[in-house]
Amino acid sequence: MSQPISYKRHRFPPQIIAHAVWLYYRFPLSLRLVEELLLERGIVVSYETIRCWAVKFGPQYARRLRRKQPCLNDIWHLDEVVIAIGDRKYWLWRAVDQEGYVLDEIMQTRRNTKAAKRLLIRLLKKQGLAPKRLITDKLGSYAAARRQIMPRIEHRSHKGLNNRAENSHLPLRKRERAMQGFRSPGGLQRFVSIFSAIRNLFVPSRSKCFAFQIHLHRLNAQAQWKAVAGALA
Numbered sequence: 001m002s003q004p005i006s007y008k009r010h011r012f013p014p015q016i017i018a019h020a021v022w023l024y025y026r027f028p029l030s031l032r033l034v035e036e037l038l039l040e041r042g043i044v045v046s047y048e049t050i051r052c053w054a055v056k057f058g059p060q061y062a063r064r065l066r067r068k069q070p071c072l073n074d075i076w077h078l079d080e081v082v083i084a085i086g087d088r089k090y091w092l093w094r095a096v097d098q099e100g101y102v103l104d105e106i107m108q109t110r111r112n113t114k115a116a117k118r119l120l121i122r123l124l125k126k127q128g129l130a131p132k133r134l135i136t137d138k139l140g141s142y143a144a145a146r147r148q149i150m151p152r153i154e155h156r157s158h159k160g161l162n163n164r165a166e167n168s169h170l171p172l173r174k175r176e177r178a179m180q181g182f183r184s185p186g187g188l189q190r191f192v193s194i195f196s197a198i199r200n201l202f203v204p205s206r207s208k209c210f211a212f213q214i215h216l217h218r219l220n221a222q223a224q225w226k227a228v229a230g231a232l233a
Contacts, residue, residue, distance in 0.1 A: 004230050005060050016043055018229035020050050021057050025198045028171075028178040057229075059190065062197035064228040068101050070127040076103065078119065078136045079165035080111060081172070085182050092192065093119045096168045099205040102196040103127065107189045116145035124149070137162050171199060201225065 007014050016038070023034045031047035031054075038045055075098040080091045091111045095103040104123050108115040116139075124130065133154045136142040146155050175195065182188040201224060204217040226232050 005057065005064075007230070012043075012045065014229060014231040015226075016045075017053050017057060018061070018226065018231035020045070021054050021061065021229075022198070022225060024050060024054050025058060025195050026202060028174040030178055054194075058194040061225075061228055062194045065197050065201055066224070068097075068200070070129045072129060072132060074098065074127075074129070074131045075133045075135060076123065076131040077162055077165035077168075078116075078134060078142060079162055079169070080115075080139075081169045083107075083176070083182065083188060085185060085188065090185055090188070091115065092172075092188070094165065094168065095119065095123055096165050097131075098164070100164060100168055100203070101200050101205070102168065105189075105192045105196060107185050107192075109185075111139070111141065113141040113144040116141040117149055120145050120149040135161050135164075171195075198225075 007017065010017065020034055020038060023029060023037060024031065031050050034050050035045065035047040077096050078094070080093045083090050083092050091108050092105055093108055093115060094105045097103055104119070104126055106119055106122060108118065130150050130153055133156065134142070134146055135156050137159045138157050143155060143157060146153065172192065172195070176182065182191065202218065202221045204214045
């Protein structure tokens with residue numbers, strides 16, 4: 001882990017700042033609702049201060065969270081979702097693995113082969129390994145990009161097989177509604193990079209289906225979150 005996060009010149013302790021940021025990114029809550037939840041615990045802080053904490057500390061927390069180790073047997077599910085910002089449409093290209101872990105997300109203005117290639121190149125750079133298989137819907141751009149970037153990798157193109165990626169859009173859609181939309185493409189890109197990193201930490205993998213396993217996973221996630229944020233009591 002890199003240098004500890006500095007909370008210098010902040011009058012609230014790290015535990016409160018980290019908790020506020022966690023509430024905002026982990027649950028479909030507006031800044032005003034986070035303000036209200038903190039007030040119920042006797043913490044008087046404005047929603048604008050919470051927004052500043054999210055902008056300043058959110059990226060620092062996300063960078064320090066441990067990423068899942070890639071595996072040769074990984075399966076990448078790729079999909080793109082349209083996001084309206086103002087009067088323009090943008091495409092958020094997303095990749096998740098067989099466990100629903102978000103591997104990468106990239107905001108682009110196009111839905112074509114060039115955009116699909118950019119996603120694959122970023123994925124290979126981040127993961128360091130090619131997957132066992134790619135699964136996409138029937139958008140031809142994926143097949144064209146795969147032939148150029150990783151021609152030996154198996155590719156299955158069928159809408160019914162890609163539910164994993166399509167279902168992974170739902171939490172982001174809930175946040176979009178709670179926030180009443182996103183204000184800019186850059187703001188969306190910054191938000192999803194933090195939102196997905198925190199979600200990856202706290203949401204159990206599909207293999208953990210027993211209540212005890214899920215409970216233990218959440219306890220470990222909370223411990224890691226506090227360690228990353230420097231918010232240990």
